[in-house]
Amino acid sequence: MKDIRVLVVDDEPNMRRVLEIMLARRGYKTISAADGREAFSLLQSAPVDLVISDLRMPGMNGIELLRKLRESGSDVPLIMITAHGSIESAVEAMRLGACDYLLRPFDTETLDLSISRVFSVRDVIQQKDYLREQIEHAWEGLIGTSAAMQAVRTQIERVAPTRAAVLLTGETGTGKEVVARAIHRASDRRERLFVPVNCAAIPADMLESELFGFEKGAFTGAVRRHIGKFELADGGTLFLDEITEMPVALQAKLLRVLQDGVIERLGGDRALSLDVRIIAASNRSPVQAIREGHLREDVYYRLNVFTIELPPLRARREDIPALVRHFIALHAGARPTRAVPTITPQALDLLQRYDWPGNVRELGNMIERALILSGGRTLEASHFPLDVPPRAPPAASAHAPVQDLRLEPAVEALEKQLLTQALRESGGNKARAAQLLQISERSVWYKLKKYGIGDA
Ligand SMILES: Nc1ncnc2c1ncn2[C@@H]1O[C@H](COP(=O)(O)OP(=O)(O)OP(=O)(O)O)[C@@H](O)[C@H]1O
Ligand SMILES: [Mg+2]
Known part of the structure; x- marks a missing residue:
């Protein structure tokens, strides 16, 4: 990895240390400062590729540091770290040109995502190929050779070359973002950007300007033109994560983009036509989200052109x-x-x-x-404090003589046990349970009813 230098700014020595270790383990060079003033003067002499700064600090706080940097003409990317109570300041920081903010406490994955996002944005501006390479390698590989994962791979290969919108569903942590990136990489858009937007992580009132961008003066605080994520993803892929968390009113605007491929910046007076491939993800059932009024049905039908369901581990x-x-x-x-x-x-x-x-x-x-x-x-x-049920006692062994020789009840008992297990392994999905059992889905329904298992 090429040298990427990160400046960590935090008044808490322990916090600084933790961040430095996290970053060093990822191969970044770090320097640190205890407040905004020290950071600002360090930045005058040391070239830095990224600043990660705490918001609340005595002396010069994160917002003041950011403002001072922008006033001095520096456009070094800055990620703000904030606590839950200070979300308004985070919004303020984004308006002032922070690239992202992290809510404390955050895990290493969130940090990774945020950093890769910063560099993918900067990449457009600076065309630094090595950064792009690094981002792509960070996501290489979709591990797993099970039949379920093979099926997922086939679907990726099939849909990647098309322009179709893709909907990814599956429980949390099943790899929806990994698959979204794999589709992008396998498409002819791979040379352009993959732009992830987590609809749940961006405050509802900011999501619109994040997605669509705004013209200077569109609202108080819009001090300069801001390019939205749609435009950033032009020629590439926009990944709308947690789509059901997008405000329904905004989904209506999304529908227009999906239908006509045009957007308008906030405060702008003309439509821009774009070539963006949309991949959306949700870890809730889209059908249920529609029922509960969190997802517009028309948006769902537009996205549902091609759906990939990620199986639970x-x-x-x-x-x-x-x-x-x-x-x-x-x-x-x-x-x-x-x-x-x-x-x-x-x-x-x-x-x-x-x-x-x-x-x-x-x-x-x-x-x-x-x-x-x-x-x-x-x-x-x-080393693994896991709550694992004790191993099930071995099923009636073929070797031990059985007392009851009636075939029917024994077969039924075995059938019941296998059905229950298949359902457990498929997370309750009857179609997948049928695949595991290698019988038809109809038979699954029939047997569930017969044995009074589950909700069938
Ligand atoms: N098949 C896989 N091979 C290798 N790594 C994987 C695979 N699936 C998931 N991961 C890793 O697991 C983590 C979670 O994956 P990912 O972020 O894609 O999940 P997700 O489905 O988007 O979850 P959420 O709904 O919570 O956002 C990541 O670190 C990712 O790299
Ligand atoms: Mg995700």
Whole structure:
């Protein structure tokens, strides 16, 4: 990785330290300052590619630092760190030209996303190829060879070359963003930008100007023209994450873009026609969101041209070993001098039996944590504090003589057990349960009814 220098500004020494470690582990060079004034004077002498600053600091705070930097003509990207109570200041910071803000506490993934977003925006402005390369490599690979993941891959390959809008559904942490990026990379838009927008993370009243941009003077505080995400993604892909969190009124404007491919900046007087591929994601059921009034039906039909449903991790446990190896290499990779740690079969067995409500993200976090606990050595079961049900007693063994020889009840009991298990592994999805059982979906419905299982 080329040298990227990040300036960390925070008055709390511990906070500074944590951020520095997180950044260093990702290969960034860091310097730090305890308040805005120190940061400002450091920036006069040291070239820096990114500033990550706390908002509230004695002396010169983050907003003042940002204002002073912009006044002095510096356009160094700045990410503001704020606490929950100060969201208005975060909005203010964005208006002043901060690239992004992070709500404390944030996890490493949020930080990664925010940084890659900063550099993908800067990339347009500066055309620095190495940054683009780095961003792309950060997301390389969709791990997993289970039938379910193979099906996902086939769908990606099929839809990527088209211009069709894509809707990605699936529980949290199942890889929707990974798939969105994979579609972008596999399309002929790969040379242009992939622009992610998390509709849940941007305050509702800012989302419109973030997406559509605004002209100077469009509203108080619009001191200069701002290019929206739609324009940024022209020729590329716009990823609308958590689409059901977008205010319904704004969804009406989105519909116009989806239909006609034109946008208007806020306060602007002409329509711009754009070539943007839209990928949307939701971890809620879109149909239910429509029922609850969170998603416009017409928007859904526009997006639903092509839907990819990401299976939960517990429905493809055979992918766990490969994912574990991937995450070990990823998190241990920051220290190239040491050998890559291994994992004991017992620990792996434990991981394969856990239900992973947070899916692949939870697995990744668990591995990162275990590597810290093990001091970078072999991962053992004790490094994973997981709540795993004890192994089910072996089913009536073929070798032990059975007392009751009646065939029917035994077959029914086995059928019931397999059905329940298939449903559990498919997260209640009957079509997928049918695939696992290799029977028709109709038979699944019939048997569920017969045995009075589930809601059928
Ligand atoms: N198949 C996969 N191979 C490798 N890494 C994966 C895979 N799926 C997910 N991940 C990793 O798991 C984490 C979560 O993935 P991602 O952000 O795409 O989930 P998501 O479905 O968008 O979740 P949410 O609904 O919470 O936003 C990321 O760190 C991602 O790199
Ligand atoms: Mg996501």
